[in-house]
Amino acid sequence: MDDSDTSAILPEEFTPYSADEIPDLGSVSADSETVDVQNKPTLRSGRPPFPCPLPVSVEPVLFLAMFSLALQMPLYTQYLWDRISADLGYNGTKSGGCGNSSGPPDELEKEVETLTAHWNLYINLGGFLMGLFVVTLLGSWSDRVGRRPVLVLACVGLALQAAVYLTVMYLRLPVAWFLLGRLLSGITGDFNAVLAACFAHAADTSNHRGRTFRVAMLEACLGVAGMLASIIGGKWRRAQGYINPFWLALACNLAAALYAYLFVPESVTPDTSARLFSREHHRAVLRLYGPQSRGGRGARLWLYALCFFLVVTVHFGSRDLYVLYELSAPLCWGPELVGYGSAAQHLSYLSSLLGLRVLQQCLDDSWVAILGLASNIAALLVISVASTTVLMFTGYGLNFLSMASTPVLRSKLSRLVDPSEQGALFASVACVEGMCSLVATGAFNSMYPATLPVMKGFPFLFGAILLLIPASIIGTMRCREVRAAPGTS
The missing domain is CATH 1.20.1250.20 (MFS general substrate transporter like domains)
Incomplete structure (x- = not known):
């Protein structure tokens, strides 16, 4: 089923459903990444008391x-x-920031x-x-x-x-x-x-x-x-x-x-006989990425999951260091500037949302993700050498599209699995995100003090280099899709 057939059944954009309008979803083709809707009974159970x-x-x-x-x-x-x-x-x-105390370190501290x-x-x-x-x-x-x-x-x-x-x-x-x-x-x-x-x-x-x-x-x-x-x-x-x-x-x-x-309206037909404590639930997650996965989707799931892991690890790791980087010399920011910097970081979510919406009108999602990674790479390169407030905020400005890559990756992962496997998929993605937090905290926070004598902004430079890997994977996979389907834009 192509996109024009799909849009005749499912809405172009999501709108909340009334009590009698809960959609019924069928299966997803792992090769075409499009939705195939089958006829199912209209969902009558699981409706919210107050739509x-x-x-x-x-x-x-x-x-x-x-x-x-x-x-x-x-x-x-x-x-x-x-x-x-x-x-x-x-x-x-706590001592820190731009303090230059020459006294011995406080052992109790x-x-x-x-x-x-x-x-x-x-x-x-x-x-x-x-x-x-x-x-x-x-x-x-x-x-x-x-x-x-x-x-x-x-x-x-x-x-x-x-x-x-x-x-x-x-x-x-x-x-x-x-x-x-x-x-x-x-x-x-x-x-x-x-x-x-x-x-x-x-x-x-x-x-x-x-x-x-x-x-x-x-x-x-x-x-x-x-x-x-x-x-x-x-x-x-x-x-x-x-x-x-x-x-x-x-x-x-x-x-x-x-x-x-x-x-919240229920989006799947509840099965009242389903048991919570069952090994089948964990097996369902393992089957997604197993070698016997349908249509050879396992390899693509692994590659997109690797891209997601690297991107989110760099996001978490660099975010952990921004404040420490700003408080110390040569920037020596005070609480007010640190607050502005934090606001600038979070504004990238909104600017990325707007940019994604505009770019989707003329580009495929894969190219939008690559542009988002390019934005993030440029920002990290500037921040890695930032020695003035103007240069630091220039880095934050270049970061305006950095959050466009993760929704594309989540969406691509979602299109590779059946509607009956969406919960298992996003549970595994959430676990990957949790692992990103642990890895980023350990790696970047250890790297920062170790590389201070060489280059203060080296962790940001390392993050920029690391992002070249998902950019290459996404671009290569998109080119292969275009060659496999010449009519794809």
């Missing part, structure tokens, strides 16, 4: 969950620092830094390892029972995490109790389950042409939520301490769970 009157579906869920996560992450790290400092009797502040970093690693690693097992289970399960149950469950788990963090702060429990909160969130899928269910829902309710933009809209929600949380969290903590921001995080997660239950 949302606004032109959105899962966007508010992802926005609220991301806002809560972005609000908590820097605050709980700062709380760890303050609690460990108090426990060890350290009353100083180093111990506080080490313990904070270790506890941060233990807590995040515990949540990630638990979530890695559960999110693949929930993702495949959502292909059978629907996306809404997974969204509600994961948001409730995130709310439990915030509740545990509040309890630790109110009762001044040992910081090890933070691990309990992360494990409770991991048992319910963690934020990765929200990502998997939201992107799978977008794939369920969009056609071949509209899918990339739908995915880009969800990624824009991530960027805007992160920007608002980073602006609000720091100012609020300085004004009122840690407690109130975490109450807001708890409220956001509960609101996300309630919205998912009340307003």
Whole structure:
């Protein structure tokens, strides 16, 4: 079935469905990457009690969950620092920025830094390892029972995490109790389950042409939520301490769970006989990438997943270093300029969304992704040698299309699998994204101090070189597609 046939059945762009208009999706051809819709009974179960009157579906869920996560992450790290400092009797502040103190290093400060970093690693690693097992289970399960149950469950788990963090702060429990909160969130899928269910829902309710933009809209929600949380969290903590921001995080997660239950339309036909605890769910994920995958799609899935891994690793790794790079000489930025820099980073989500929309009118998605990677490479090259504020913001400006590549990669992965496998696919993509965070944190944060004597901006240069790999893979695969189908534009 070609795109013109598909668009006669599925909407060009996603619009929320009324209670009696839930779409029924069939299978996807792995070779043509187009949707083949089969006749199925109209879905009558799994409808939201109150269909949302606004032109959105899962966007508010992802926005609220991301806002809560972005609000908590820097605050709980700062709380760890303050609690460990108090426990060890350290009353100083972190040295850094452009300080040129010639005195000997404070051994107590180093111990506080080490313990904070270790506890941060233990807590995040515990949540990630638990979530890695559960999110693949929930993702495949959502292909059978629907996306809404997974969204509600994961948001409730995130709310439990915030509740545990509040309890630790109110009762001044040992910081090890933070691990309990992360494990409770991991048992319910963690934020990765929200990502998997939201992107799978977008794939369920969009056609071949509209899918990339739908995915880009969800990624824009991530960027805007992160920007608002980073602006609000720091100012609020300085004004009122840690407690109130975490109450807001708890409220956001509960609101996300309630919205998912009340307003999100179900996008798959629920199978009431499907069991949650079944080895078949993990097998479904493994089958996607196995050598016996249908139509030889396994190789393409691996290549696109590798591209996604490299791109997101560079995004996370460079983002971890921006503030440290800005605070130190020769830039020596203060809090105000750091805030402007953070806003400029997150604005790339919106500029990439607009650029993607415009470029899709004349270019194939693959070329749009390559242009996005070129934008990111140019930005990293400039930032790697930035010695003035003007040059640093020039780098941020060149980054305007950098977030266009990831929605294209998610969309291409989605088109290679059946509608009945979208949950399993995006669960595996969410796990890859979690691995990117761990790898980026370890690699880039280790590389930065090691290469300071040689070149301060070397990690950014390394990231730019690394992005040449996915650009080459995407370009090569697109050229092969054109040769295989000469009529393809």
